[in-house]
Amino acid sequence: MNARILLLLLWPFAVSAQGFAGLGTGTDGFSTPQQPAIFDFPADHGPHDDYRIEWWYLTANLTAEDGTPYGLQWTLFRSALTPDGGEGWSSPQLWMGHAAVTTPDAHFVTERLARGGIGQAGVTADPFEAWIDDWQLVGDDFDTLRMTASGPDFAYDMGLRAQGPLVFHGDAGYSVKSAQGQASYYYSQPFYDIEGTLTLPDGDVVVSGQAWLDREWSSQPLSDNQTGWDWFSLSFEDAKLMGFQLRQTDGTAYTSATWIDADGTTTPYTDGAFSAQPLSVSSVAGREIPTLWRVLLPDRDLDVIVQAINDQAWMDTSIPYWEGPVTVTGTHAGVGYLEMTGYE
Amino acid sequence: MxxxxxxxxxxxxxxxxxxxxxxxxxxxxxxxxxxxxxxxxxxxxxxxxxxxxTLGEGQFAQITATTGTIPQADYIKLRRAGWRVSPVVEGRLDGVRLIGIDALTSPGGIAPVGLNEGDLTVDMITSGILFATQDTLDQIEDYGVQTLPNPDVAPGVILTDVGTAQRLLDMDGMLSRLIVAPAQPVIQPPLADVVSGLSVRPPQGGSDxxxxxxxxxxxxxxxxxxxxxxxxxxxxxxxxxxxxxxxxxxxxxxxxxxxxxxxxxxxxxxxxxxxxxxxxxxxxxxxxxxxxxxxxxxxxxxxxxxxxxxxxxxxxxxxxxxxxxxxxxxxxxxxxxxxxxxxxxxxxxxxxPRAWAMQAGRGRLTQGALALGLLVTAMLLGWLGSGLAAGFGMLAALLIGAALALPVVLDRVLAFGASRAKSVMAEWFWADTRQQLPGLSLALMALLLAMAANVGVSTMVSSFRLTFTGFLDQRLASEFYVYADDAEQAAALRTYLEPRVDKVLPIQSADQGVRGLPSEIYGPTAHATYRDNWLFLNAAPDAWARIEAGEGAAINEQLARRADIAIGDEITLAGRQFAVLGIYGDYGNPIGQVIVTETTFETLFPNVSPLRFGLRMTPGDVPALAVELRDTFGLAEANMVNQAGIKAFSLDVFDRTFTVTGALNVLTLAVAGFAILMSLLTLATMRLPQLAPVWAQGLTRARLGRIEIIRAVLLALLTAALALPLGLALAWTLLAVVNVEAFGWRLPMFLFPLDYARLAVFAVVAAVLAALWPARKLARTRPADLLKVFSNER
Incomplete structure (x- = not known):
C-alpha cells in the first residue's frame, strides 16, 4: 500500500462503485440545491461548505502570435467529507487543483491537493480569491482576475477581463442532471478576454483568447445509473453553447444545454434537445476515448463536428479524465472545450 | 517396461x-x-x-529548522510560494515514536498504510486514527483516539494524521520537519526568500x-x-x-x-x-x-x-x-x-567399482590452477578493489579458491607423509589415505568452509565486541545520565544537581549538514572527562586544548572518511569556519558528528538548550539520586540512565549476536560432519577390495576400524589447520574491507586462539563422530564378505 492509494481513498470522489468519481453517492446531512435558485453575489462566488462538492472551473482557448492554438485549464475542486466539522487539521474540507496547458502536440498537466482549515487552499468571495498553494485566481471582483499556476514542466500567468454578464444554466441556475431530479447550482462567466504568458519547456509564449469559467456546487449531481459525462462549451462568432450528456448504464443519455447569445441572453434546453454522437475514438492512456463528435441542437439549426486539437489531452490526475481544446466546423464554426469523464 | x-x-x-x-x-x-x-x-x-x-528518511530532501520546530504558518508560506513540501510532526508518546503526516501532500511511498473503508478517511481527518502494529498499540495508554492495527507500519512507530499528532504531542501549530517532494514547480523562489531559519537537507542515497x-x-x-x-x-x-x-x-x-x-x-x-x-x-x-x-x-x-x-x-x-x-x-x-x-x-x-570416486580425482592440475587463480584474484580485489561488491567478490574468490586448493594441498601433505613413512603399515596408511582423498575431498571442502566461516565470523563478532565495549567505556564516562522533558525542567535540574554531584556536563546537539552529509554538532563542557576518555584516532598536537580554546573542532571517523576530511582541513558550521583538529572513533553511529566547545556551540546555535546531562559522581550514589530526582522532579525511569545499565544492555546485545552466530556455527559444523559421514559411508562399501588383501595379510578388522578413525582425525586436523588461516583472512576481509564499505569505519582485529582451538576440537569431534559408524561397520564386516572379494576377482 502506498500513499497514492491512501490519497485516492482519502479523496471521496475517487473510489466508488456508484457513478464516476463517487458523484453518485448519497447526500447524508449535506444541503441539496432547491428551486427556485436564488443567488447572492459576491457571496456565492465563495465556497458553500454545507454542500459536498463544488468547483471553480476555468478553461480557455488561446492563440499565440504565430497562430498556434493552445488550451488552458485552471480548476479548483472543493470536497467535504462531512457537512459540518472541526477547525484546522480536523476540517472536513479537502481541496484539489488541476492545471493544464494543451498544445497541438503536447499536454502538460499537474495536480495539487490540500487540506482545508490550515490556509493552504481556499476561496474568499470578496475580494475574490481562489487559491491552492501558489496557484491563484484573484481579483478585486469577479470581472477582473489574475490567474497563475505552475507545475514541474510548465507555468502560466494570465490576466482576465469579463466582457459580458454571468449566465445561469437550467432553470435560472438550477441545473437538473437526471430524470430522478438530481441537480446542482450552475452558473458561468463565458465572456472573459484572456491574455498572458505560458511558460513551456521550449520557452515563454505570449497568448491571448477567450476563457470560460464555470461555477457549480451540489451534494449529489449524478444518479446511481449515470457513469460519466461529455461536456461541451463551444464559442461561435455570435453565440455560445454549453451542452452536456450524462451517459447512463442502459446506453441512453440525459442531456441538457444552454444557448447563450452575444449579450448574455440564455435559452435553456431540457433533456433530448441537445445530442452528441461520437464519430471516432482515439486510444488515450490505454482507453478508447471519442475525440471526434457530431453535436446537434436542431432548435438552433446547429449541426457541427467537434474535433480535439490534441487527442491526448488526458488529465493523469488522482481522478483521471479527458479535458482539452476543440475546433468546431459545420453549420457553426468556432472553438471550445470538451470534457469527458467515466471512460474506463 | x-x-x-x-x-x-x-x-x-x-x-x-x-x-x-x-x-x-x-x-x-x-x-x-x-x-x-x-x-x-x-x-x-x-x-x-x-x-x-514510514520514516521517509533519505529518500527525500528534508527541511528542518535550527530551532527544532517549524511554525505551521511557515509551512503555509512555503506552500503558497510554490514549495511542494509536506509536513511531519514527530515525538514520543509513552516512549513510542509517533509520526504525523499529511497524506494529501506527502510524496509517494511515505505512508505504508492501507485503508479499505471509506468511513476511515473521514475519521482519520476529523477525529484521528492511530495506525501501528498491535504490539506497538499495546504499549500506549488510551488517548481517546481510535486505533487501527496495521502490520505494514514499522514496529515501534505509530503513524497518524499530522493534526492528531499535534494534538497528542501538544504541538499545536508546530511542525517537526518538512519533506520536499521530488518534483518542484518550474517557478520557485529560494527558500531563504520565503522563510528564514530553515535549511534543506539533501536526500541520501538509500535510507540510513x-x-x-x-x-x-x-x-x-x-x-x-x-x-x-x-x-x-x-x-x-x-x-x-x-x-x-x-x-x-x-x-x-x-x-x-x-x-x-x-x-x-x-x-x-x-x-x-x-x-x-x-x-x-x-x-x-x-x-x-x-x-x-x-x-x-x-x-x-x-x-x-x-x-x-x-x-x-x-x-x-x-x-x-x-x-x-x-x-x-x-x-x-x-x-x-x-x-x-x-x-x-x-x-x-x-x-x-570406484570409477565414480576416481573420476573426481582427475583434472587435479586444472583444479589447482583454478584455485591459484581465484586466490590471486582475491588478493588483487583486496588490494585494488573498492566498494562493497569488491569486498564480497574478494570473500567469494577467497573461499572458493581455498576450497578448490584443499585437495591439492592435502594430497601434497599426504605424499610428504608417505615419503617419511618408516614402516610398511605406515606406508600403506598414507597411500590408502591418499587414495581415499578424491572421494572425501568434497566433504572436506565442506568442513573447511564451515570451519573458516566459524573462525571468520567469530573473530569479527568478538573483535566488534571488544572494540565497542572499550569505546563505550570512553564514551559513557559519566556515571549517570539525566534527560529533562523541556528547557524549563532542564534549567531547574541543573540548578538542583550542581551542588549535589561532582560535575554536571550538559549534552547538547544540533543537526546540521557538514559538506553535504547529515551530521550532529555537539557542544560538551570543557572537562577532564572528555580529555581523558575521548581518544583520537588521529589528531593535531594539543588538540583538546585548542578545541577548548575554540580554535577548531573534532569530527568522527565516519564523517572524515565519507567527506574525505583530513586533520587541518576546514569545515563550515552555521556559517563559521573551523579547522579539524582531531578525528575520533564513533562506532555504531550512522551519521557524522562534530564536537566543538560549549561556548562555541552556544554562539553557533543560540536557540538550542541542553535537555540531557551527564553527571560525574560516586557510582554508589546513583540509585539514591535517582530516587531523589523521581520524587522531586517526577522524572520517569526512562529519563534517567545509569551508565552501568547501558553497558549491561550493550553487552547483552552482543551476547545475543553470539547466540545467533553460535547457533549458525553449530548448524554448519553439523552439516559438514554429516557430509563426512556420507562420504565415508560411500567409500566404505567400495573399499572392500582394497581392505580385503590387508585383512588377509593379518590386520584384524578391529584394527582396520581404528585406522579409519585415525584417518578421519588426521584429515580433520589437516583441514582445520588450513581453515584457520582461511578463517582469519575471511575475518580480515569482513573487518577491514566489508565493514569500512558498509559502515564507514574500520574495526581493529583481535585474535582469539582459545576459540580457534575449541573449534578445531569440535571439527575433530565431528569427524570422529562421522567416522565412527563406518569404522564400526568395517570392524564388523563378516569375514565371508571380505573373502568374497577374492572370489569375485576378475
Missing part, C-alpha cells in the same frame, strides 16, 4: 532405507539452513522497508537504516550461501553413493535392452520427487530454525542500530519458494555429473 525399470530402480531404496534417509535428511538440512537464513533476512528486510518507508543494517544482512546472506554450499556437498555425496551402488542394477537393465534415455529420465524424475519432498521438509525445518533465531536477530539489530524488527515470523512466499528451488536446483547440480557419467559410461564398465 517403464514400470519394471522404475520398480528395479526403486527397489534400491527399499533395500537401502538408510541411504534414502541420508539423502533426504542431507537435502533437507541444506534447504533448512538456506531457507532459515533467508527467512530471517527476508523478515528483517521487510521490517526495515516498512521502517524506512537500510545502509547500516546491510552489513549485518550481508553477513547473514554469506552464511546462507555457505550453508547451501555445504549442503550441496552432502547432496552430491548422497547421490554419488546412490549411483555407485545402483550401477549393477543399471547395467542389468541396460543389458536387458532398457533404453538409456528413458533410464536417465526415470532417475531424473525420481530425484525430482525426492528433492521436492526433501525441500518441503527443509523449508519446514528452516521455519523452525528461523523462528528460533529471529527474536535474537531482531534484538541484535534493534540493539545495534536502533532499527526495530518485529519478532514475529510470517511465511513469506519468496523464501519458501526459494527453499524449494534451492533443493531442486541443488539436487540437479549435484546429480548432473552423475547422470552425465551414466549416459556416457560404456555398458559393461558400469559395474566397475
Amino acid at each position: 517403464t514400470k519394471a525399470g522404475l520398480q528395479a530402480l526403486l527397489s534400491h531404496w527399499l533395500r537401502n532405507p538408510v541411504q534414502l534417509f541420508t539423502l533426504v535428511v542431507g537435502l533437507s538440512l541444506a534447504t533448512a539452513l538456506w531457507s532459515g537464513v533467508q527467512a530471517v533476512n527476508a523478515e528483517a528486510r521487510a521490517s526495515y522497508d516498512a521502517a524506512a518507508e 537504516v537500510a545502509r547500516l543494517t546491510d552489513s549485518f544482512h550481508l553477513n547473514l546472506t554469506a552464511f546462507g550461501l555457505l550453508s547451501f554450499a555445504v549442503g550441496i556437498f552432502i547432496v552430491h555425496g548422497a547421490i554419488g553413493l546412490a549411483f555407485e551402488q545402483r550401477r549393477p542394477v543399471i547395467r542389468t537393465l541396460r543389458a536387458l535392452g532398457f533404453p538409456l534415455g528413458r533410464l536417465v529420465g526415470l532417475i531424473a524424475v525420481e530425484l525430482l520427487v525426492i528433492s521436492l519432498i526433501a525441500g518441503a521438509i527443509g523449508v519446514g525445518l528452516g521455519y523452525i530454525v528461523a523462528a528460533a533465531l529471529l527474536p535474537d536477530v531482531a534484538a541484535t539489530i534493534s540493539g545495534l542500530y536502533g532499527a526495530s524488527v518485529s519478532g514475529t515470523l510470517q511465511l513469506r512466499p519468496e523464501w519458501w519458494l526459494s527453499g524449494l528451488l534451492i533443493a531442486v536446483g541443488g539436487t540437479a547440480m549435484a546429480a548432473a555429473a552423475s547422470l552425465w557419467q551414466l549416459a556416457r559410461m560404456p555398458l559393461l564398465a558400469s559395474a566397475r
